[in-house]
Amino acid sequence: MTDDRGKQVTLDRPATRVVALEWGEAETVVSLGVIPVGVADVKGYGTWVTAAKLDASVKDVGTRQEPSVDSIAALQPDLVVMESDDSTLVPQLEKFVPVLVAKGSDASDNLGRMRTDLKMIATALGKTAEADKLLADLDATLADGKAKLSAAGFAGKPFVMADGWKDGSKISIRTFGKGSLVSEVATQLGLTNAWTGEVDPQWGLGNTDVEGLTALKDPDTRFFYSASDGDDVFADGLASNAIWKKLPFVEKGQVTKLPDGIWTFGGPLSCKQYAEAVVKAYTA
Incomplete structure (x- = not known):
């Protein structure tokens, strides 16, 4: 190799x-x-x-x-x-x-x-041969998910993916911009990444705070996040934050916590898990 x-x-x-x-x-x-x-x-x-x-x-x-x-x-x-x-x-x-x-x-x-x-x-x-099967299964999942989202009227709809942590009294938010692995998975499903802020060239990741999320004005935006370690800064740390509560996707209940243990930097099986969770959030 x-x-x-x-x-x-x-x-x-x-x-x-x-x-x-x-x-x-x-x-x-x-x-x-x-x-x-x-x-x-x-x-x-x-x-x-x-x-x-x-x-x-x-x-x-x-x-x-x-x-x-x-x-x-x-x-x-x-x-x-x-x-x-x-x-x-x-x-x-x-x-x-x-x-x-x-x-x-x-x-x-x-x-x-x-x-x-x-x-x-x-x-x-x-x-x-096992690798070829993993990729074929992922491709089938993406194609099936794209068809389901399109049939449900969600083709091209905006999404944001993030995680976050608390540093003292400040909550930092890491956004998964265009080029990040999970963004590419969601894009293959026919969705559009709404985060247009600066991201790094290797991982496609950006950084912001709750005020920075006010740039996300489209009422169709759905916000996804991961917090597998039990430290949920979105549900807990921002629960009483006035800016957070006024964000369109929060007001409309369009915030989805991913199931624990979906690795956002993983291989085909994690990508498949993520795709299935995204489709379920829109269509369940």
Whole structure:
């Protein structure tokens, strides 16, 4: 395989003892039918990712920000899958194991990037047929969802996707703008992302506060958010906020909390979960 570094990675045989250092890649490995021997922040994965569950055999190898090289080495993996080409981590790992670096996100074509990452990892695991089926299932879900939304009169309707957190008394809101993975999924369903603020070129993410949401004036806008860790700043932190209560989508009851555990930076199974939740919010 040629990974995101442009480096050719060669394996003698399909990898079976895999360590994944980001949740999107861990989900991808599991969805292809391989349980990793190690994952960074196993507990966090269990909270935020339900599309492809780990079993009790998976060892925790530290945080996603600072995985433990010693913990990884102790598992004797035959492949490590990660996202960023860390200038210090990769050389340490490559002393004892092949490393495959996935792109992880690209706001210029995130669904295309997800497909490329999936196929690269599937090649390393000898699971290309499984990858093709995952993509075919996702495509079928998107096509079916688009047809349902169109039939219900929601084609082209505006949506916003966000999450948030409380920092002292201030609530910060992270918006998933055009180019973010979940935005591309919703766009494939025939919806229109109403967030036009500045976003970063890798993830398609922006930042605002409750005042910034007043730019969303279209009364048809539906607001989606995730809060899988139980810290729901929209239902709790903004419940008595006068600006929040006056937003058109709040006044009209068009606010949808996603089911817990839909990872907004995941693989085809998380994308499928997200698409199904969006369609249900409009048509249930």
